[in-house]
Amino acid sequence: MSPHGRPGWEWSYLLLTLAVGFASTHGWMAHFRPAALTLQMERGDRVQLKLENVAPSTLQQPTRYHFRLESVDTDLASVPGENATISLDVFNTDTRDWTGDIVVNGHFLGQTKIQVKLYDSQRNTSELPTNWSNDSTLDVKIKRPKRVVDDIFLGTIILLMSLLYISFGAALNLDVLRGLITRPTGPCIGFVMQVVGMPLLSYALGVFIFPQAPAMQLGLFFTGISPSGGASNTWSAVLGGNIHLSVLMTTVSNVAAFATIPLWTITLGQLIFERAGIKVPYGKIASYSSSLVLPLLLGLLVQKRMPQVARVLVRLLKPVSAFIILFIIVFAIINNFYLFYLFSWQIVVAGMALPGLGYIFAFLAAKLLHQNAADALTIAIETGIQNTGIAIFLLTTTLESPEADITTVVPVSVAVMTPLPLLGIYLYNRCWGNKRISEASATASEAERIAGAIH
Template structure:
């Protein structure tokens, strides 16, 4: 055996590895650095970013290309240039790219070195966050809705019958049912439904849960009035649930809320809730004062309440859709089901629970509407505090979907009531016409004239022929005598 037997194996391995080492030296090993290190850009806006590529393996004629992991969210482009000998000698390439935000979300811009038909990745991507800009139309929408809602609550104050509200508070069966639905059923239902619809998306589950723990919305009073429910009960329940939300919302947010999204820094918006309470109670107080001191104006406000309420609902729905058209791109079947599930299940539970407790239809309708309609504004506010951008805007698609789906059952019931009333009125009108056309009888009834009418007090002035007819009891005379 050759004494250097193992050495020839080592030599063979070295001879085989040397070409591989030469090839590896030719492969670019590049790293990119960006200034700034990341970018937050508004939708439909762009920024210029400087970058530097350093490393080994550059060759004259190589090119750099840009690509975005999700081209739907952002786009990056630049005027590509070939590497020169100067770039190769310095092992450095500097360039500038243009990054355009297209839609909400997070993505990365990456570079590749291209040599002929081969592409080589460049280390370090560039993170891009696309957010929604603050617009004037958003401020106009919020301000106008706040103004109109204040006016509608003044109308409610004018229409409120305070003795009835006192009776509701003395026998608080309806408010207790509403409280159970609002602060027990709705949070637990939204918690379970969130895990069922979004098993792998905790941010969306948080959006559902925040919508479920929010107090009842002011639209519940409007719909209760339009559909013929107990308005006084609805107003009392809204006031009670809003005040109770100071305790129940923190309880749910710091218990199940932590389970849904442990890393979220949840901040309970006490000031927002307090503002909502004041915004509810002050207009109601103004309306009650008008009811007492200016009864004629209060009566006029009550007369226009139904038309004004309907107009306000249409305004909110149409304006909200127009100002947030971008969010419909996020709608999927899961978002639609979530938006339907929260209010519609609340309606069903509230009405069923009220009827089981033997509440009249008007009270059950008010309880059902109060349970199903959520204050999605507070839910959106919570999400903006709990999450950073763009997740805050992305997860608000859940309460927005809920707000869009909420009035659909109420609108269907309203249309049904109108169609039913139309048929009933037509039937009554037809019946009245038939009664007017029907003949009274074929032969006239004989007139009954008393003897006092015939003779008067003394019996004077009676025609002799009439006396003869009466005396003969002639049936053809057409006159009968009342005894």
């Protein structure tokens, strides 16, 4: 007997009755089969949906209640109007369930979810399934259709990257590398800023600019861990930097990338992969690093056995580097024009911030460590200019669609924004720098004339 005068079994029966009544009233469920769907852009597919355990009181009011299918992001995927609403008239009143096929159409790259809600038109409210399960929502992934031109693009990149690293191997000057031991300050500053500073900066910027978009964080991070770009040598020459230091830093940075890219990817990069829900592609990253070792060794062999061919390859180093960067960026834009639909103010800010802050921090570090103006400028250029071609190559070869397609927009943005500060410096020097030099020369000549007159 309970303290309130009722036998214990009566209380148990009452609680069980209430529980069953509550479940039958409020425990409707939704099940998608399958629970995940992969679509191509501008294509659709069918999935099975089962709605069950709908309350009898709800089924008795078909004019008041209805089920509706909604996409979290209708720009990516949607359910057409004829499938979007499910009337209670189609339900089996005995089993209180309904099973049928729905159509989902893919529109643009990305990932979204399709949800089922029970709408109350009288109260103008809606509710998600009360009894939630892993298949209560439909995970939809939309990717680009596979095209022959994509294979051509990837094959061309691999060929050009191999040629670039053969040229690097042929251009490696062991005597100059030995000089690092005697005068290592400048190259060491650039090396630390490039392989430590830029990855940390890209990670921090990614988290700050894209707090809710880990895929974009990944794109910026892969750009930050890429080595110096070949265009840095050209800009160093144009802006009056130390071209020998520039070539040396570019070479060392690209050779070190065999170790630094995998190292950063499996350490700090792993945090981004986890946030993005993507597995770290250890195998693909390892194969990338090892696949470029062979061209580098081949270049060293050419340098040793065929010096005349090596000299030709060295001459090709700059134009090949510039061509690779331009080819990858231009071809990526033309082949994937959808990238411009992904451009947002965050993408633009990220594209400007990574190289811009890289220039500033590296220049300040070089000046604080007493480097001359030419060397400080060169270190800044080498740090700020990333090989965005390698970043795009890494993203397209290590990630699956649509992640690879979406993240590519970040290195493209960086590539577009990187030259702007340098171009500004160049125009300033051309327009006002020469004028100041002329004025200084005129002042000096006038001073000499006056001094001559006095004497």
